[in-house]
Amino acid sequence: MKYFLSLLLAMSLAGTISAQKVYTKNGTITFFSKSPMENISAINKQVMSVLNTESGELQFSLLVKGFHFEKALMEEHFNENYMESDKFPKSTFKGMVSNVSSVDFKKDGEYAVSVSGDLTIHGVTHKVSVPGTLRVKNGIVTAVSTFKVKLADYNIAVPKVVKDNIAEQIEISVSCLFDQKM
Amino acid sequence: MRQPSIFILLLLTLSVQTVTAQEDTTDLMSLLEQEVMSEEKNSTQYTTATFKTTRLINGHTVENVGKGVLDVKISHRFGKVNGGGYELFGLDNATMRMGADYGITNRLMVGIGRSTFEKTYDAFFKLKILRQSTGKKKMPITLSYVPTVAYKSLKFEDPDRQNYETSRFYFTHQLIIGRKFSEGTSLQLMPTFTHRNLVKFGDESNDLFALGIGGRQKISKRVSINAEYYYQHPDYKLRGTTNSFSIGFDIETGGHVFQLHFTNSQGMSERTFVTETTGLWEKGDIFFGFNISRVFTIGKRR
Numbered sequence: 001m002k003y004f005l006s007l008l009l010a011m012s013l014a015g016t017i018s019a020q021k022v023y024t025k026n027g028t029i030t031f032f033s034k035s036p037m038e039n040i041s042a043i044n045k046q047v048m049s050v051l052n053t054e055s056g057e058l059q060f061s062l063l064v065k066g067f068h069f070e071k072a073l074m075e076e077h078f079n080e081n082y083m084e085s086d087k088f089p090k091s092t093f094k095g096m097v098s099n100v101s102s103v104d105f106k107k108d109g110e111y112a113v114s115v116s117g118d119l120t121i122h123g124v125t126h127k128v129s130v131p132g133t134l135r136v137k138n139g140i141v142t143a144v145s146t147f148k149v150k151l152a153d154y155n156i157a158v159p160k161v162v163k164d165n166i167a168e169q170i171e172i173s174v175s176c177l178f179d180q181k182m
Numbered sequence: 183m184r185q186p187s188i189f190i191l192l193l194l195t196l197s198v199q200t201v202t203a204q205e206d207t208t209d210l211m212s213l214l215e216q217e218v219m220s221e222e223k224n225s226t227q228y229t230t231a232t233f234k235t236t237r238l239i240n241g242h243t244v245e246n247v248g249k250g251v252l253d254v255k256i257s258h259r260f261g262k263v264n265g266g267g268y269e270l271f272g273l274d275n276a277t278m279r280m281g282a283d284y285g286i287t288n289r290l291m292v293g294i295g296r297s298t299f300e301k302t303y304d305a306f307f308k309l310k311i312l313r314q315s316t317g318k319k320k321m322p323i324t325l326s327y328v329p330t331v332a333y334k335s336l337k338f339e340d341p342d343r344q345n346y347e348t349s350r351f352y353f354t355h356q357l358i359i360g361r362k363f364s365e366g367t368s369l370q371l372m373p374t375f376t377h378r379n380l381v382k383f384g385d386e387s388n389d390l391f392a393l394g395i396g397g398r399q400k401i402s403k404r405v406s407i408n409a410e411y412y413y414q415h416p417d418y419k420l421r422g423t424t425n426s427f428s429i430g431f432d433i434e435t436g437g438h439v440f441q442l443h444f445t446n447s448q449g450m451s452e453r454t455f456v457t458e459t460t461g462l463w464e465k466g467d468i469f470f471g472f473n474i475s476r477v478f479t480i481g482k483r484r
Contacts, residue, residue, distance in 0.1 A: 021210055025214060061215055070479070081434075162436040
């Protein structure tokens with residue numbers, strides 16, 4: 001019994017020590033809309049993300065106005081007409097890496113993971129589950145994922161006249177290098 | 183008895199720890215968000231989309247086109263609505279202006295145009311002197327300066343008299359003070375000075391002042407109602423002219439903006455609609471018209 005107790009104690013202590021959180025304030029998220037008329041892309045390089053390497057918790061947060069386009073007018077319309085970024089300034093994801101135990105954060109390599117949680121865009125929250133990769137190099141973790149979202153799911157209306165210019169499904173690419181530790 | 187209680191205590195510690203670990207992630211995230219928000223507050227955010235395009239109806243708005251953006255504008259004013267069915271309510275006749283605006287920087291744009299109305303060429307630049315902003319630098323208004331020169335190439339009315347080339351020139355200086363009050367509501371004031379080298383009557387002044395007021399109210403994300411009025415003092419205006427009043431819609435679809443409007447002015451350059459408007463709304467001297475704007479991005483932004 002004593003042995004068991006000390007084991008338990010060691011475990012709980014170990015928990016405190018290795019409760020590792022890595023985070024970043026300058027992750028990258030891009031999106032890409034492919035349509036017969038034109039391709040539209042934008043990039044946000046100020047994505048905040050926190051990963052708990054022990055529990056597998058993973059969160060993302062970004063300011064919608066941080067997305068930048070090649071065309072000034074597109075950026076204006078994106079904020080004004082589609083994302084209503086004054087009304088809904090943030091997009092967030094709160095979820096878990098479901099198989100985080102299979103990732104060895106001490107060993108370099110690429111680990112395929114599955115992430116699921118709540119994705120909030122344009123004030124609308126949906127449960128999503130997407131595949132991703134956790135890349136470990138010299139003890140630094142990078143999260144990479146590409147997935148698609150349907151605009152209609154998040155109440156983002158596309159008027160008929162520009163229907164051919166904007167894809168129904170937008171491809172979102174995430175790349176966050178967790179350069180900070182806590 | 184003693185040992186199980188320690189056991190439970192330890193179990194509790196362990197479970198509490200898992201819970202705090204989860205909250206930590208959220209806490210850390212809100213901490214990061216707060217940090218970014220305060221960084222935002224310490225930078226300046228310039229107000230965008232005060233108006234949908236660079237023209238309100240006839241005149242300019244405080245808006246500029248972005249750097250490297252070419253905006254091709256085609257504007258029509260049909261004949262008077264009171265022309266009746268014979269003239270198809272004015273649609274038989276039209277004056278037209280073709281023009282192009284280009285953004286040299288985000289604060290400076292230049293434009294040229296040619297109007298069939300008195301065969302007039304015009305050129306202007308628009309400089310944003312102040313920009314409405316929040317954050318670190320707070321500015322309640324946008325202030326723009328728009329000088330325009332117009333060249334009337336119509337043959338001289340009386341070729342027998344001594345005509346001077348300088349008589350063809352018209353100059354307009356306009357300040358535009360605009361503010362976006364809310365997502366849907368924007369207003370602007372436009373003090374306007376015009377100079378013409380030649381006047382019709384000896385007692386008319388070459389220099390005229392007018393004060394314009396205009397605004398828009400969005401009725402949906404992509405449609406707004408616009409109105410524009412230029413006031414001239416009754417003692418300082420050309421004979422037989424009246425104040426210009428126009429009302430219309432902006433309909434925006436991606437790279438295009440369609441503007442449909444009714445106005446008592448037929449001309450589309452500053453000196454014509456500000457100082458030479460003759461139509462009376464109450465008599466039905468109303469011109470239906472439209473502007474079409476198509477934007478092309480030429481230069482790269484980044």
